[in-house]
Amino acid sequence: MVQIDAPTDPYKVEKNKNKSENAMDSDQIVIRLLEKCDPSKQESLDSENVPDPMDAEQTWPTSEEIEMAEKEQKTKLVKKVPKGWSDYQAAWIPDDPEFFEEDSDEESEEGMEEAMSEDKSENSDQDQDADEFQTAVDSEVAISDEKYDKEMDMEAEKRELEKLKAAKSDRQFPDEVDTPMDQPARIRFQKYRGLESFRTSPWDPKENLPSDYSRIFQFENFDRTRKRVLAEQEDKEGALPGWYITIHLKDVSQLQWSAFKSTNKPLVVIGMFPHEHKMSVLNVVLKRTNNFTAPIKSKERLIFQCGYRRFTVNPVFSSHTNGQKHKFERYFQPDSTAVATFYAPIQFPPAPVLCYKEVFGTLVLVATGSLLSCNPDRLVIKRIVLSGHPMKIHKKSAVIRFMFFNREDIVYFKPVKLRTKMGRTGHIKEPLGTHGHMKCVFDGQLKSMDTVLLNLYKRVFPKWTYEDLLVNCDNNEGSMET
Structure with a gap:
């Protein structure tokens, strides 16, 4: 944009003036300059950062960094020692399970929460089974079997059935996976790691970042930048609502101008805040609607209306909880709330969010919410659970099988x-x-009916699938154009 002018409004409506006065005013064209851009202060239109392939070297950590990392990784061990013993004498006590107790309140609470969630899932399954036995109303005009079979897509029916089975299994047995028998578990799950506690164990947000993170922009303090930008916009003076203005644009390509002329529709112009044309990682809070009950899988193509932007992305879902780490959700279940993470241009909250899904050529509203943050450091952690079963049970030990199938994995x-x-x-x-x-x-x-679990974790990142979207509605049918 070069400048904004305010010429005389040729369609100005004033009741107090007669036609002759309006004609005299129309002959006197006065153009006022409202705002002119300063090239020195004008921001670049580059939406992506250009990574330097030679800027991937990592120096060896200093002794201070190694010492700090060792302090963070130290685990607390409580031993029962006789009264009056020194630390040197206590160090000679063998590390036998009878001599020490670990603080397991947090993990026990987590186990109780999972047991409660399983009870809730069983009740919900019973309610769902009860809802399935509903009376159906036959249509007055019978449809022939041949015509009905021609309109049915069996491949789509099979895919939908597999999706429903996987979503139900994830709801009943969250994150549980089978250990492969034809491949070593240490190779199959080599990207995963164990954590002492999901809530308190440290996880470096800058560790093992994908190459797409070199293309985005990140704020040092997003909340502080948002407050500063909004405060600066309040002091600016520009065109008021109802004014007749002229906007001068430069460097418009011939292709864009030809596309605009061919539509014969008005051009909608929206003024953006600083940095809102740059790409980053957006996090939005979504709540499922009641008119779409099918589960939505993570990394599935969805359409978002975030503020004034409309685009398609493949988001990853995570739990909407406090803390540094957030559990990855494989499915966005009905009647639930989740956080969707994806690559998109920066926006400052508050901004409403509408989420659509294309079903048989039409757009269906599946979730609503609001913009949460613009934070690439949000840790979305995927958890898998390996299960084993006790074979022989002793007082404080047991022989476990079916978790691994070779000695090296153990x-x-x-x-x-x-x-x-x-x-x-x-x-x-x-x-x-x-x-x-x-x-x-x-x-x-x-107990003989108990199940032994081993939790493994890894960080999940979204895929770069952002595409701007334009939806035209003709004859009450949504046709999408990108």
Whole structure:
């Protein structure tokens, strides 16, 4: 944009003047200059950062950084020692499970929460089964079987059935996966790691970032920048609502001008705040609507109306919770709230968000919400749960099978903490044989119906699939053009 003028309004309406006075005013054209851009203050129109391929070197960490990392990774161990013993004497006590107790309140609470969630899921499944037995009203005109079969897409029906089965399995047994028998688990899950506590264990947000992160922009303090930008806009003076103005644009391509002339429709111009043309990572809070009950899978193509922008992306969903780490949600379940993360141009909240899904050529509103933040450092952590079953149970130990199927995998995952669905915690002591049996020690005796779980985590990033979208509605049917 070069400048904004305010010429005399040729369609000005004033009741107090007669036609002759209006004719005299129309002959006197006065152009007022409202605003002219300063090239020195004008921002670049580059929406993406150009990464330097030679700027990927990493220096060796300093001794201070190594010492700080070691302090953060230290685990607390409480030992029972006789009264009056010194630290040197206590160090000679063997690390036997009978001599120490670990603080497992947090993990037990997590186990109880999962048990409660399973009870709720069973009740919801019963309600869903009850809803399925509803009376159906037959149509007056019967449809022939041949015509009905021609209109049915069996491949789409199979895909929808598989999707519903996977969503139901994820709701009943969240994050549980089967250990592959034809591939070592240490190779299949090599990108995952174990955490002492999902809530309190440290996770570096700058670690192992994808190459797309070199193309985006990030604020040092987003909230402070938002307050400063909004405060600066309040002091600016410009065209008021109802004014007749002329906007001068430069460097408009011939293709864009030809496309605008061919539509014969008015051009809508929206003034943006600083930095709102640059790409970053947006996080929006969404709540499912009642008119669409099918589950929505993460990284599925959706249409977003975020503020004044409309675009298509493949977002990743995560839980809307406090804290530094947020659990990845494989499915956006009905009657739930989640946070969608995706690459998009920067916007400053508050901004309403509408989420649509294309179903048989029409747009269906599936969720509504608002813009949460513009933060690429939001940690979306995917969790997988490996399960095993007790084979032999002793007082404070047990032989577990079916979690791994070779000795090397047991040794590889030995440092990871174990827990059970009934709230017990423990660790792997040693492998037994070469077929995946292992001896594990727990803080109490297991029950035969209990299940041993091992949690692994990795960070998930969205895919760069942003596309601007223009939707034309003709004859009450939505046709999409990008």
